[in-house]
Amino acid sequence: MxxxxxxxxxxxxxxxxxxxxxSHEIKNVFAxxxxxxxxxxxxxxxxxxxMPIDPEKLQRTAKSIQGQxxxxxxxxxxxxxxxHSTDEDAREVELTEILTLIVALSTRMADMKQMSLEVGDCxxxxxxxxxxxxxxxxxxxxxxxxxxxxxxxxxxxxxxxxTDGVVxxxxxxxxxxxxxxxxxxxxxxxxxxxxxxxxxxxxxLELRLGRTV
Amino acid sequence: MAVKVLLIDDEAxxxxxxxxxxxxxxMEVSTAQTSDNAVSAVEEGEYDAIVLDLQMPGMNGIEMLKxxxxxxxxxxxxxxxxxxxxxxxxxxxxxxxxxxxEKPADIDALTEKxxxxxxxxxxxxxxxTEKKVKDILKKKGW
Numbered sequence: 423m424x425x426x427x428x429x430x431x432x433x434x435x436x437x438x439x440x441x442x443x444x445s446h447e448i449k450n451v452f453a454x455x456x457x458x459x460x461x462x463x464x465x466x467x468x469x470x471x472x473m474p475i476d477p478e479k480l481q482r483t484a485k486s487i488q489g490q491x492x493x494x495x496x497x498x499x500x501x502x503x504x505x506h507s508t509d510e511d512a513r514e515v516e517l518t519e520i521l522t523l524i525v526a527l528s529t530r531m532a533d534m535k536q537m538s539l540e541v542g543d544c545x546x547x548x549x550x551x552x553x554x555x556x557x558x559x560x561x562x563x564x565x566x567x568x569x570x571x572x573x574x575x576x577x578x579x580x581x582x583x584x585t586d587g588v589v590x591x592x593x594x595x596x597x598x599x600x601x602x603x604x605x606x607x608x609x610x611x612x613x614x615x616x617x618x619x620x621x622x623x624x625x626x627l628e629l630r631l632g633r634t635v
Numbered sequence: 636m637a638v639k640v641l642l643i644d645d646e647a648x649x650x651x652x653x654x655x656x657x658x659x660x661x662m663e664v665s666t667a668q669t670s671d672n673a674v675s676a677v678e679e680g681e682y683d684a685i686v687l688d689l690q691m692p693g694m695n696g697i698e699m700l701k702x703x704x705x706x707x708x709x710x711x712x713x714x715x716x717x718x719x720x721x722x723x724x725x726x727x728x729x730x731x732x733x734x735x736x737e738k739p740a741d742i743d744a745l746t747e748k749x750x751x752x753x754x755x756x757x758x759x760x761x762x763x764t765e766k767k768v769k770d771i772l773k774k775k776g777w
Contacts (some may be wrong), residue, residue, distance in 0.1 A: 446690065449717030450646055456739030457652035464659045479655075486648050536693045569752055573693065 429613070432606050432619040436558045437504075443530045444501045451494040458486045462545060462591035467520050500526050517547040517556070517581045517588055522561045524557045526566050537572040539564065542580030549631060550586040551614075556631070560590065563618070565627060566602035567592055591621075638753045639663045641680060643699065644688040644715070653686075656742055662749070670694035677703050682710065684733075684752035686745070689716035689723065689752045697726060704731045709759045711752035716741060 441453050460620075465475050503523050525539050532539045549556075561581070567577060571594060581590045592599060601620055602608075611618055618631045641660050644650050647668055654664040665680060667673035670693045677685070689696035694749060696714055703710050711733040716723065724735040733755065734748050 446717045450649070453717070453740075454646060454649045454736040455647060457656060457742075460742055461652050461656050461659075464656055468659065483652065486652065490648070509775065529650050534690070 429609055433558055436561055440504060440527050441518055445495055445613045447497050447530055448494060451490045454490045455487050458483050482522055485505060489542040507557060512550055514548055514550050515553045517549055518544045520553055520556050521579060521581050526558045528561055532568055537568055538576040540576055540578045543577040544580050545582040547581050547583045549588050555614055562604060562607040562610060565603040566607055567599060570600045589632055590629040592627040637661055637663045638749055640749055641682045641684045642666045643684045644750055645691050660746055670699055672701060674702060678707055683714045683756055684749045685710060687712055687714050689714050700730050700732055709756055711756050713748050713752060
């Protein structure tokens with residue numbers, strides 16, 4: 423699945439966490455569609471008994487179903503992209519797309535902690551790397567960082583190229599982020615020859631990957 | 636007598652659609668989308684049943700169940716979850732949940748459980764009232 427020889431179990435754990443989150447979101451989508459479809463059925467029964475149907479309510483309910491189908495489709499597309507990230511060990515990837523995907527896949531995790539995730543201002547950043555490994559590392563860093571934050575915080579992640587590689591930055595307005603002591607993240611970073619450090623000037627966490635990963 | 640229900644879930648559209656279906660079935664429905672609003676609603680309102688999502692942002696359903704039971708011990712709580720595991724079900728029942736259902740839930744099955752919740756709560760209130768009356772009579776030596 424990936425070139426991460428030290429932690430195939432960690433890779434599975436990451437995939438399992440994301441799969442569990444996705445399956446829960448899809449269940450929520452089904453639950454909304456179930457009630458909306460049932461409500462349309464109720465309107466029909468009421469109409470048969472001579473009660474008028476409110477067209478605005480009917481339209482709102484139909485739109486609810488369509489909206490949830492769009493939502494479900496996006497969730498599945500993201501999951502599919504994660505699944506296909508294991509097709510090859512390493513390839514040329516555009517990291518802004520990887521970042522956008524992992525933020526989308528991690529949003530529910532942040533929501534449950536009553537925090538938010540955002541993709542910050544990025545620059546086009548290509549790297550020859552295993553997309554699965556990068557997503558696993560980013561997900562681990564996001565999870566560990568969220569554990570240090572408070573309700574209402576907005577964690578912004580961005581990526582840009584540097585001379586010898588790339589840098590992902592994690593930031594929260596007005597805060598100095600702590601270095602994670604999560605061993606799985608540390609091991610993954612070491613395997614990928616990545617470094618994680620605090621930028622003392624702006625309080626950002628910086629994850630650096632070299633050109634040869 | 637109309638059943639009074641408090642629905643607690645973080646999905647706004649789910650709350651809107653399910654509460655409408657419950658009102659069509661003659662229930663009086665209040666809703667809460669956050670754990671803070673839910674706690675306020677529990678403290679300020681009187682309900683026959685609470686239908687509670689197990690996975691809520693912030694305070695999860697199990698923690699909310701503990702809060703509800705601490706404030707209103709007779710309150711009947713039905714937990715709804717996207718993933719009904721045996722362990723979660725057992726934990727919920729040990730903490731005093733009346734029942735446990737998996738989403739998407741069948742409205743007729745849910746309605747039946749809510750009616751049972753109303754009946755159970757009424758029985759508990761009657762038993763408490765009867766005990767109070769007996770205690771008063773005993774004190775008076777009657």
